[in-house]
Amino acid sequence: MNLAEDIKRKAFRLGFDLIGITDVLPIDTEQAESLAEWLKSGFAGRMDYMRKNFEKRINPAKLLKNAQSVIAVGLNYRPPPIQNSKPSTGCLKAKTQNSSFGRVANYAQYEDYHLFIKKQLRKLTNFISSIAGESLKFKICVDSVPLAERALAVRAGLGFIGKNRMLINPELGPQILLGEIITNLKLEPDEPVTDNCSNCDKCIAACPTGALRNDGQFDASKCISYLTIEYKGQISSGLARKIDNWLFGCDECVLACPYQEDSPVCENKRFKFYSDRAQLNLRQILDLSQEEFKTQFTDSVIKRLGLEGLKRNAQICLANITSQKDEPAS
Ligand code: B12
Ligand code: SF4
Numbered sequence: 001m002n003l004a005e006d007i008k009r010k011a012f013r014l015g016f017d018l019i020g021i022t023d024v025l026p027i028d029t030e031q032a033e034s035l036a037e038w039l040k041s042g043f044a045g046r047m048d049y050m051r052k053n054f055e056k057r058i059n060p061a062k063l064l065k066n067a068q069s070v071i072a073v074g075l076n077y078r079p080p081p082i083q084n085s086k087p088s089t090g091c092l093k094a095k096t097q098n099s100s101f102g103r104v105a106n107y108a109q110y111e112d113y114h115l116f117i118k119k120q121l122r123k124l125t126n127f128i129s130s131i132a133g134e135s136l137k138f139k140i141c142v143d144s145v146p147l148a149e150r151a152l153a154v155r156a157g158l159g160f161i162g163k164n165r166m167l168i169n170p171e172l173g174p175q176i177l178l179g180e181i182i183t184n185l186k187l188e189p190d191e192p193v194t195d196n197c198s199n200c201d202k203c204i205a206a207c208p209t210g211a212l213r214n215d216g217q218f219d220a221s222k223c224i225s226y227l228t229i230e231y232k233g234q235i236s237s238g239l240a241r242k243i244d245n246w247l248f249g250c251d252e253c254v255l256a257c258p259y260q261e262d263s264p265v266c267e268n269k270r271f272k273f274y275s276d277r278a279q280l281n282l283r284q285i286l287d288l289s290q291e292e293f294k295t296q297f298t299d300s301v302i303k304r305l306g307l308e309g310l311k312r313n314a315q316i317c318l319a320n321i322t323s324q325k326d327e328p329a330s
């Protein structure tokens with residue numbers, strides 16, 4: 001019996017779409033340098049947490065004593081196509097016929113993926129302990145642990161990094177969420193994927209703010225995802241206009257990618273999907289009380305933004321929709 005194969009079979013049974021194994025060596029010097037440069041350049045904006053724990057971020061061995069392997073998983077989050085052309089309001093029932101709606105990034109239309117992936121990875125560690133030894137140690141990482149998740153996922157064979165900075169799997173496309181288990185169990189590593197973007201640059205052309213720069217750099221401080229989710233305070237009017245009606249996150253560079261065109265939709269029934277979170281009624285967001293916000297978004301990543309941030313975004317979207325309506329038709 002091959003231990004790595006047993007672990008992979010179990011991961012698929014737990015609902016993951018991709019699984020690969022890599023060692024705990026630091027990420028490539030070139031990538032570590034590009035991360036250091038990125039942090040120095042100011043492109044990280046106010047994400048101060050990115051400047052902390054640099055050594056851990058580039059070296060998974062620093063996150064667990066006697067670490068030997070990283071098990072990397074991917075979860076397909078491509079939502080099913082919208083069933084009707086009219087946006088659904090869900091719990092936020094439409095009050096007027098001319099309601100305006102804000103768009104929510106695809107990954108945020110599901111239950112909070114951090115919690116879901118962690119829960120499934122915990123089941124995987126229980127399984128590994130049961131077949132390989134109860135004294136094994138594990139560190140589960142999803143997003144918030146300082147770890148270069150994309151770089152490790154590449155090394156574990158889950159996909160390649162596109163010009164849109166996403167980990168792209170050639171069959172599943174870029175709409176994949178990542179998670180990792182660092183363990184002191186030694187496992188046979190997988191081979192990296194050697195695909196690439198070739199001559200395509202559709203994502204750069206699609207990026208509304210120029211965050212994906214023509215020189216290949218990524219200026220997160222201009223990224224709509226950063227502005228609508230991470231950035232606290234007032235957004236400059238120039239950038240606010242480019243946000244269009246993105247209420248939470250942004251998918252322009254993901255949806256422009258040819259690798260996502262024929263990718264399969266998520267069929268994981270355990271990963272709860274809410275079709276009514278795709279587009280939210282902006283005026284009703286502005287009327288929400290704290291209580292209603294908590295109830296509505298209790299199991300959503302949107303809850304992490306807070307009501308104040310969501311209302312700021314709703315105001316920006318409404319102003320953009322109104323100014324577009326006012327523009328004379330050309
Ligand atoms: C900070 C952060 C953000 C920031 C900054 C994004 C960024 N590109 O750095 C903001 C808030 C903008 C953001 C936005 C989004 N994020 Co985010 N984010 C993170 C976080 C916490 C850290 C990323 C990081 O280290 N950035 C620093 C840069 C320099 O590193 P990097 O882009 O990962 O690049 C590394 C390697 O890929 C390599 N590298 C860099 N460039 C290149 C280029 C080539 C050609 C190659 C080969 C290698 C390479 O070197 C780097 C050093 O490790 C990770 C979770 C984690 N702990 O890793 C999630 C994560 C990257 N985010 C994720 C998602 C889903 C998103 C959004 C799609 C959400 C949305 N729809 O709004 C957008 C996508 C925006 C985009 N185009 O990147 C997923 C991505 C999954 C995937 N398939 O790649 C992650 C992995 C979370 C998760 N656990 O699933 N995010
Ligand atoms: S998420 Fe939106 S703003 Fe950010 S890089 Fe992609 S297209 Fe540009």
Ligand code: SF4
Binds near residue numbers: 197259
């Ligand atoms: S849109 Fe084109 S350039 Fe951008 S990530 Fe996809 S394949 Fe690569």
